[in-house]
Amino acid sequence: MMNKLKTLVVAIASAFFVFGGMTVVSQSAHADTPRYDMIDVSNHNGAMSADEFRYMRDNYGVKAVTTKISEGTTFSDWTAAGNIKAAIDAGLYVNGYSYIHATTVAGAIAEADYAASVAQQAGLPVGAVLAVDVENADQMAMGRAMQPVVQAFMNEVQRVGGYRSTTYTMGSHLEVSVDGDPSWIASYPYTPTSEQSWYSTEHAWQWTSKATFASSLGVFDVSQLYDDFFTAGQDASNNVTPPVEDDNTTDTVSLNGVYVIDSWKIYGSGWYARNDDMSIPVADYNNDIPVQSVTLTDRYGNALSNQVAQGNNGAMEYFTLNDNYKVLNRVGSSIQIEMNGESVWLKVAYVK
Numbered sequence: 001m002m003n004k005l006k007t008l009v010v011a012i013a014s015a016f017f018v019f020g021g022m023t024v025v026s027q028s029a030h031a032d033t034p035r036y037d038m039i040d041v042s043n044h045n046g047a048m049s050a051d052e053f054r055y056m057r058d059n060y061g062v063k064a065v066t067t068k069i070s071e072g073t074t075f076s077d078w079t080a081a082g083n084i085k086a087a088i089d090a091g092l093y094v095n096g097y098s099y100i101h102a103t104t105v106a107g108a109i110a111e112a113d114y115a116a117s118v119a120q121q122a123g124l125p126v127g128a129v130l131a132v133d134v135e136n137a138d139q140m141a142m143g144r145a146m147q148p149v150v151q152a153f154m155n156e157v158q159r160v161g162g163y164r165s166t167t168y169t170m171g172s173h174l175e176v177s178v179d180g181d182p183s184w185i186a187s188y189p190y191t192p193t194s195e196q197s198w199y200s201t202e203h204a205w206q207w208t209s210k211a212t213f214a215s216s217l218g219v220f221d222v223s224q225l226y227d228d229f230f231t232a233g234q235d236a237s238n239n240v241t242p243p244v245e246d247d248n249t250t251d252t253v254s255l256n257g258v259y260v261i262d263s264w265k266i267y268g269s270g271w272y273a274r275n276d277d278m279s280i281p282v283a284d285y286n287n288d289i290p291v292q293s294v295t296l297t298d299r300y301g302n303a304l305s306n307q308v309a310q311g312n313n314g315a316m317e318y319f320t321l322n323d324n325y326k327v328l329n330r331v332g333s334s335i336q337i338e339m340n341g342e343s344v345w346l347k348v349a350y351v352k
Contacts, residue, residue, distance in 0.1 A: 032193050034207045036060035036242060037225040040097065042068035043079045044286045044345055045218055046331040053090035055215035061240030062092065064230045069096040069122060069130065073114045075282055080122040093231045095129035096122075097168055099284070100153060103138055108152040115153075116161030129230055130163035131184060134176050137266055146176040154178075166203055166229065184223065184230075203229040210341070214243075218329040218336050219343050251327040253337060253351040258301040261294075261317040264309060271309070273319060278350045280334050292340040294319045325351075 039062055041048055056062040065087035068077040080096065087094045098115035102108040112132075119130055132153045139146050154165035167177040171187030185199040186206040199205045206223040213220065228234055255278075265272040265288050272288035279287050296304045297318045310317055321339075328343055329336035335348040 033242070034192050034194055034196060034205070034222075034224040036062050036211070036222050036240075038062065038064040038066060038204060038223040038230055039211070040066040040068070040206075040221045040223070041079070041083055042286075043077050043331075044336065044343065045079070045216070045220065046329055047079050047082050048086050048216070050086040050089035052213070052215045053087050053092055056213055057090055057092060059240070060213070060242040063234075064093040064095060064225070066095040066097055066129070066131065066230065069098050069124065070111075070115045070118045071099040071282055072101050073110055076118045076122075080118070080124075084123045093128075093234070094124065095131065095230055096124045096163075097129075097131040097133050098153075099133040099135075100139075101136060102149055102153070103142060103146070105148055105152040108132075108149045109156045112153040112156035113160060116157045116163065119157075119161060119163065124163070126162035127232065128163060129166060130157045130161065131166050131168045132157075134167055134169045135267070139176060140170075140173045142176070143173075144175045147178050150176060151178050164229070168206075171199065182227070182229070186221075197224070197226075200226050203227055210343075219338075252324040253327055253335065254324050255321040255346075255351055257350070258297060258299065258318050258320055261309075261319055264312050273309075278346050280345050280347055286343060287345045289321070289344060290340040290342050293321060293323070295322065 036056070039056060053062070053065060065083065067080050067083040067087070069080050070076050084094050096119050098111065100108065100111045102111050115130060124130065132150055134146065134150060150167050157163045157165050166181065167183040169176050169183065169185065171185050174183070174185065177183040182201065182203045184204040184206065185202050187198055188208055189196060189198070192207045197205070198207070204223040204225045206221055209219065209221045211220045211222040225231065259275045259278060261273045262276045263274045265274055265283065267284065271291040273291060273294050274283060274288045281287070291309070296307050296309065297320050298304065299318050301318070301320050325337040325339055327335060327337055330348065333348055334345050335351055336343055336345050337351070338344070
């Protein structure tokens with residue numbers, strides 16, 4: 001990560017998984033970035049409007065929107081229906097994705113049935129893409145053995161919903177994607193440029209998770225498309241030169257308490273702290289606190305001389321967050337702030 005505020009050494013017995021190569025702070029648009037062909041959105045971006053999507057279309061050449069539909073067999077994204085309608089009203093192609101937890105064929109089929117049902121209720125058109133999002137550490141550890149699970153999900157959403165499908169995963173673990181099936185790959189270069197065109201044999205390359213737009217609050221995932229898979233067979237070429245965004249946001253908050261680390265999470269190559277009271281569902285890298293922002297303390301808030309995390313070994317751990325954090329978005333009882341160059345959603349009741 002760039003702009004690390006603190007360095008916390010974390011002992012880990014298992015191997016790290018590299019998610020997306022290197023991550024970066026929020027990307028300001030300029031003529032030399034990869035193309036802004038597609039954005040993906042979820043509840044972390046809040047309810048999007050047609051005007052926001054039109055701005056992205058007209059100023060950046062965005063052609064497609066892929067919205068989160070579901071996770072597992074119980075979570076449906078409350079913004080999906082509105083995002084789909086808004087994107088269609090803005091003249092953009094719409095698609096969806098489901099974050100799966102399954103590691104078995106039977107589990108994948110159950111999650112696919114749920115995803116297809118939620119997608120239909122949200123208004124995702126027949127023939128749109130309903131991608132399978134594979135990024136959990138246990139799935140990555142399966143390697144090629146994950147391919148039948150992925151294939152089962154894709155087959156099932158086609159069978160029950162009429163949706164096309166592909167795999168979304170990280171560049172370091174292409175082997176979980178079905179052999180011979182182009183995928184949607186996340187990999188974030190330190191300095192993204194128009195000449196890179198990483199993973200050009202795939203359907204799409206997600207080259208940043210930190211793009212900003214003057215029309216909208218927060219940060220967005222952006223992908224460059226290499227074919228017409230996400231645009232329903234229509235040309236995905238993009239000759240728009242985006243404007244430079246001037247981010248003048250001055251809204252900041254602080255978190256001055258002493259908090260318990262209920263669990264440590266690993267997403268890709270990064271460690272994250274989770275406090276079950278402060279963090280919002282669902283547990284993922286958008287809702288947990290990057291380790292670089294954490295100061296380990298005793299129960300009274302005094303910083304420990306040893307800043308090595310215990311890693312879920314049963315010991316009670318405490319931490320503080322003593323900086324001022326930039327506000328990216330406010331939605332209901334949740335707030336999106338920037339911590340260590342990353343977007344983090346927390347319960348608004350815990351910030352000042």
